[in-house]
Amino acid sequence: MPRGLWTTTVGSFPKPPHIERARNQHARGEISAEKLFELEREATIQVIRDQEEIGLEILVDGELYRGDMTTFFAERMEGFAISNPVRSYGNRYYRKPIAVGPIRRKSAWTVDWWKFAQSLTTKPVKGMLTGPYTMMDWSFNEHYPSREALAMDLAEAIREEALALEAAGAKYIQVDEPAVSVRPEELKLAVRALGRAVEGLKAKTITHICYGDFDVIYPAMLDLPVDMIDLEMANSRYDLLERFRANPFTKEIGYGVLDVHSHRVETKEEVKRGILRGLEFLKPEQMYIDPDCGLKTRTVEEAKEKLRVMVAAVREVRQEQGITA
């Protein structure tokens, strides 16, 4: 009997309102870092409980202690300053890293959080990092002579963290590279930088790519030196599958079935249809089922409800298709 269709998520979970409030209070100096940390740990315990209750098989720590996916890491590295807010869309803003000196890893960024999350469950918890190409592309650069030089120094720093996560026991290490999809002419640089970041890891390596033009980077993106590439499928109405017809997808795939930018909770039937369409092109043992992207833009209840539907759909497809976990 084939195995496959393991369930997981891409990384972030919604911050509960009391955590958002506490982060704002901390930014204004109204509560201490210790108090915020205590609240984030309590909320992380809840995120692990929620994932277990929903029935997910590969868990994440939920990243409740992180803000933006580049700024969080840049704040912990030597060589970065952080800008004032820059707009990303509409009324959404983020503080962008500025490379102002040589980039170095001063100390662990996520290892303690990973250890804490893993201590709460017997299921595997993924180590979650942002990749060197994306960190470079989403930063201002006032120091390095080239994009390549910045990306490769970032790769060294990220590699140290990835090795530390593996040494701590992480069996899955995800190094996200969403920026890869927008500059096809730099795909080789992305491959080289990501390759250095994951070089020598024995853990299963994953990268997540989203919201770009896959016409221009597929199938070349299969050169990314990881075991699994995680992709948004639902947001593009599973259009990506047509590309797999001409050029089969040769790696494991994180197969996104939930639109994380929509409040609407998908029906079990539509998620099942999406998975079944994927099974026309992919083997079940290649497929890890998850949302299109991080869930931080949804409310806690929306995220949980979407994930419940996803897990129920996977269970039914497994049963109907004779697939085991």
Added chain:
Amino acid sequence: MKIETTLSGSYPKLPTEPGALNVRVVRNRMDQGKATERDLSEAIVETTRRVLALQDSAGIDIPVDGQVAWDDEQTYVARALQGFEIAGLIRYLDTNTYYRQPEIVGPIAWTKPILVEEWKRAQGMARRPVKAVLPGPYSLYRFSKDRHYKDPAEALRDLGAAIAREVKSLEDAGATWIHFEEPWVGRARAEDAALIQAALSPVFAGRTAKTVLHVPFRAPTAVFPALCELGWSVLGLDLVGAPEAWELIPRMPHGRTVALGLIDARNTKLEDAAKVAQAVARARSKRSDLTWQLCPTASLEYLPADKAALKVSRLVEAARLASRNGG
């Protein structure tokens, strides 16, 4: 000869001074039910006033209104045209900003003025002519998903005609400068030339206003001969992100204007005014029959507000230096 200064696209909306009216805060309060549509409108007007005042005090010759009410560079205009619906978020090229993707679901047509009232309001706040900024029809099409037309040329003709109607409305209202933001023209291949002409011919033909075709991020080398046949007054080039655009300057049609994008809108590192002035001199040395503007490479909204303001000042400083040096 004076080097005129101008900006392109949108400008950071957040204030740099603590306590100043902040449109982001007002929008958040509106989402929480604590502010009204009227509060938001007032915040947009006041932010526009601030953006124009900043340009005025810096000495920008042809200011823009900053597109304060726009969520992104496409949808504000697309949603006002017949034939479009607005769909999910998608990344805006390689900028790590996003836009909602317009979907073409029926015949494209202009039905009413889109930007005229806000342009008039902005012009009423400014001492100098305010440049109206529109998404170029070719790029708007390329940013959209076409679910209606079978032939892109037909879609581009309709879209070009619709944008041309809006341009006419702006001219009738008194606009003397119209700017088209066309990032996709820099990504076009030689075989796209006919499509670009189909889209852009109607927006440049018979204009009374001066028109700017601005191509950020990449050089429009592949379609440059086709661009030269169009009736724009100014071609804006990104000479930082696409240094190969320098090679287009000697090939420019006689007597036109080049907007030299020499202030990097995508990096916080502040330029040296003397070096920028030297680059202007280098451009002038290539062609004595052209006139010149100095501008950022793209919209300054890719920068935080404090850095954008510094870039505006540096832009004017460099232009003054270049004007003096050029005699």
